[in-house]
Amino acid sequence: MPIPILKLHNYLLISIQTEIDDQTAIQFQEDLLDKIHKTGATGVVIDLTSVDIIDSFIAKVLGDVVSMSDLMGAKVVLTGIQPAVAMTLIELGIHLQNIPTALDLEQGLIKLHQELGV
Amino acid sequence: MKPQSGVIIRKEWDIVGARQVAREMARELKFGVVDQARIATAVSELARNIYLYANEGQILFNAIQSVNKTGLCVKAVDTGPGINDISEVMQDGYSTSGGLGAGLPGVKRLMDEFDIKTEIGIGTTITATKWVR
Numbered sequence: 001m002p003i004p005i006l007k008l009h010n011y012l013l014i015s016i017q018t019e020i021d022d023q024t025a026i027q028f029q030e031d032l033l034d035k036i037h038k039t040g041a042t043g044v045v046i047d048l049t050s051v052d053i054i055d056s057f058i059a060k061v062l063g064d065v066v067s068m069s070d071l072m073g074a075k076v077v078l079t080g081i082q083p084a085v086a087m088t089l090i091e092l093g094i095h096l097q098n099i100p101t102a103l104d105l106e107q108g109l110i111k112l113h114q115e116l117g118v
Numbered sequence: 119m120k121p122q123s124g125v126i127i128r129k130e131w132d133i134v135g136a137r138q139v140a141r142e143m144a145r146e147l148k149f150g151v152v153d154q155a156r157i158a159t160a161v162s163e164l165a166r167n168i169y170l171y172a173n174e175g176q177i178l179f180n181a182i183q184s185v186n187k188t189g190l191c192v193k194a195v196d197t198g199p200g201i202n203d204i205s206e207v208m209q210d211g212y213s214t215s216g217g218l219g220a221g222l223p224g225v226k227r228l229m230d231e232f233d234i235k236t237e238i239g240i241g242t243t244i245t246a247t248k249w250v251r
């Protein structure tokens with residue numbers, strides 16, 4: 001099942017609710033870039049509150065999504081990363097450096113406002 | 119809970135199946151949430167490696183419940199090409215597939231015990247155990 005992408009003004013909001021397999025992750029990457037292109041969105045919030053595992057593959061896809069969106073002119077903020085997920089990521093050796101994060105969706109939107117200066 | 123369980127890795131979706139079994143067993147063995155995530159993540163890495171590099175294999179789970187120790191032993195068994203240089207693949211960032219190269223060194227850090235047995239042309243068996251603290 002594809003991950004739904006909602007549009008709110010100039011922003012795209014995504015809340016990942018399902019177990020992400022590799023195919024879903026890659027499909028999401030394509031869908032999001034396509035949606036940024038079509039809507040001209042300038043900011044994206046990806047909420048990971050319901051995600052209880054991020055392995056190196058999913059981390060790579062997320063990192064790539066952020067860089068690719070950036071190239072297209074959209075800032076991405078990741079929100080709601082669970083403590084257990086943050087710890088396992090660091091132990092895997094994955095630091096997701098330079099990726100803006102926030103505690104929850106609301107804080108993510110505030111961060112986008114700040115970063116985009118609107 | 120069944121003390122033993124196995125998941126065959128053949129399709130990409132089997133990776134998800136393996137980590138779900140991992141989490142379920144870890145939960146039933148009363149691992150904390152962080153350890154559950156560590157174990158599920160480690161299994162996801164091992165299962166994906168089988169899928170990517172060996173085409174087919176199995177993840178075997180073995181619950182260890184003795185008088186003074188509880189743990190989960192995970193064995194990833196494949197009949198793939200084997201690994202030529204173990205110290206090379208254990209380096210952070212080493213990947214032959216354009217991946218992050220974080221899988222094997224990561225699994226070693228996430229789990230308490232870690233062992234690789236491999237033979238070229240025969241296959242690879244990786245055993246990793248986590249103990250309940």
Ligand SMILES: Nc1ncnc2c1ncn2[C@@H]1O[C@H](COP(=O)(O)OP(=O)(O)O)[C@@H](O)[C@H]1O
Binds near residue numbers: 171172218219
């Ligand atoms: N089961 C396996 N059989 C053969 N080679 C493997 C196996 N698992 C890992 N490898 C090799 O070890 C390398 C490092 O694996 P890993 O640390 O998981 O990083 P990645 O999967 O991102 O490349 C792989 O690129 C591959 O060449």
Ligand SMILES: [Mg+2]
Binds near residue numbers: 163167217220221222
């Ligand atoms: Mg790997």
